[in-house]
Amino acid sequence: MGAVDFDLFNLPSSYYENPYPYFRMLRDTDPVHWNSDGSVLLTQYSDVRQVWRDITGLVYKSEQFCRRFGEGPLLEHHTSTMLFRDLPDHDRLRTIVNPFFSQSSIQSLEGFVREVVDRHLEIVGEMGEIDFVRDFAFRLPVALICRVIGIPLEDADYIQGVGRKVLFPLNPVVSPEAIAEGHAAVTEFKNYLRPFLNQRQRRAEIDPMADVICSMVAAQRSGVEVSDEEILHMCILVLNGGHETTTNLISQSIHYLLDDPEAMTQIRNGAVPIGMALEELIRYITPLQLQGRRTTREIVLDSGNGIVPADTEVVICQASANRDERVFEDPEKLNLTRKPNNHMGFGAGIHVCLGRPLARLEASIALPAVLRRFQKIERAGPAKFAQNTRFRGLTELPLRLI
Template sequence: MDGQIAGFDLNKVGADFIENPYPTLHALRREAPVHENPDGSVFLTRFADVQKVYQSRDMLSDKTEAFGEKFGKCPLGHHHTTSLVFNDPPYHTTVRRLISGAFTPRKLAEFEPLIDQIVDRLLDRVGAMGRFDMIEDFAKVLPTEIISFMLGIPDDLRPKLRGYSLAILGALDPEVPPERMAEGNAAVEEFAAILDDLITHRRANPEGAAQGEVLEALIFGEHDGRRLTQDELIQNCIFLLNAGHETTTSLVGNAVGTLLDNPDQHRRLIDDPGLITSAIEEFLRVESPLQIGNRLAGEDIELLDRVIPKGTYIHTSIAAANRDPAQFPNPDRVDLGRSPNRQIAFITGIHVCLGATLARIEGRIAIGKLVGRFPELRADGPRTRLPLARFRGFTALPVAIT
């Protein structure tokens, strides 16, 4: 890999990179840690640089200009430029404050019994199946149920959510073929129509909310005397639903993939279930579900020995930062007891993942119970990867437990 990295173009990565990006990321970190892509954007692979960008208030998330060029005027462009994650203060602050009330540790603790219950039910079902798909039959069900519960999405709509989510988030990849763009636009439109009805109904019946506390907070909450408009509500609910389940599905799927590839660590977790909390941190580090982030330099920024000028697009490799040997000794080695482990799968700074605590709880309960109940878990056929560079996970992961 050494010496071949000068021509690397993040906008044109191939299937090999998607299958296993780590050798390329290590080579970039060694040879060109502040790598310039042919389009003038830079790609960062050192932990220190990625962290510096996330912690600077001058590095902006607003994507109006970039997405204007990428999407033009279409539902996808409108959705992504309205969600909190691609905005800066003050709009970002307003939406974040409204959502964060529903994600306090106390509120989340209330979800633990529900998560326990859903996981037990799923494990009973896969236990009876004997052979099953870890993604379809287990990993994707739990986060969809939880986030749908939080937003009050009716049962019959829940199975559609992952399709919408993949279509909408998939359009964020550096290169998007026209058919994928069309799928993404259709998904935003369908999803928005469903939420429009749901929000209108909830507005008219505020007292009828047995579920969906987050939706209540968003509809009726105010920050600095401002409420969200119906459109802002719809777009941020779409984002929350997507953010809340695709990445968590990957956390669980990637954790299982990692255990199957590292039988010594699998055995270690079976023998010492108390390792589960640090194991989740290690799964997040070695196979980060969200691999690449972006910021726009709102001011010049010094990275390594270079000044990156204001106006430059910066791509942050979360995956490479989490395997930087300067931060994590022996970074490619999976060590479920790794300590310290200051992985940044949820990033740092003002956009730090709002669902990090929830995702950790879901991961801990799902993987902890799965490993405890089915120690004989093994691979049962070839896996299929999500065909995306930005998100790392599987679309199929066949396993057997008998």
């Protein structure tokens, strides 16, 4: 255990409601914190940034997943996607889908995003009292990611349920039951996606950019080294990554803006450019809070905070880094005009989030639209946070729209 009485593997319930006081304590008194399992938790901005950008001294190793998951589909999935692969496999897989997430490709989706936002604003407007997470924040990202992948929108709720079972075992503490559910969910997800992969074999010849599956099939046919199994795992990764964090970003933005009427008015009236405001919301919220890697050699931290030995699991806390007062003035305050704002809400280095332009597009359209459509938004009950260490998000946000 580290110098501070804090264990990522035995968290108090108050952590899930508000982890930031714990992060500040660690940054100030124990920035290289040893957890009970022998892993190191890094919380200061400089250390997190250094580790994120180190492509030679730190890797994702399948052994740590094997110890956690055991052999089976869950291990296969989380060691097959680019998110948990190192060079050169990381770049091989990322290059295949990069064109689909280029700025021009993302811009072509703007009309669809506005259409989905307008449709769901009408729906929730008629409801009056809603759960903002379920009834709006989830609906936009999942509609868009279904279109990007090329699967039916009516399967959205199914995708969310199965996807969360695949993602949850990435948390520090997971029950054997959740691990078993994760294994079953990966198999179920692959079986669901396989017919779509088969259907795209002909379409990929005609329109290789029709959707992500087509683009990967076309790449495979052109001689790029990518297996059918890797395509299926990539689809699961994009489906999960494409809706979970964006849902959390949109819902928490409204949650925190309700406590800051001035900031809410700035977005509603366009007094602050939505792009600038959104970067601050991303910093403040950081939907993906933790990542893990493993050292291949001794890492000397440039900050002077110490040394991380070779063959050590490292937990990188970008949520804490984004609240580091050494970098951000008054970091606990939501300041929509913050400048500079070099946050790491989407990670850093080669593992920076591929879908970040998509998330920015969705949130930049949805948030002003919600606030302009409803001039008065009230809480209709307490907000509830998920018991999830890695992906911080709301499970419920009851609102009254007027």
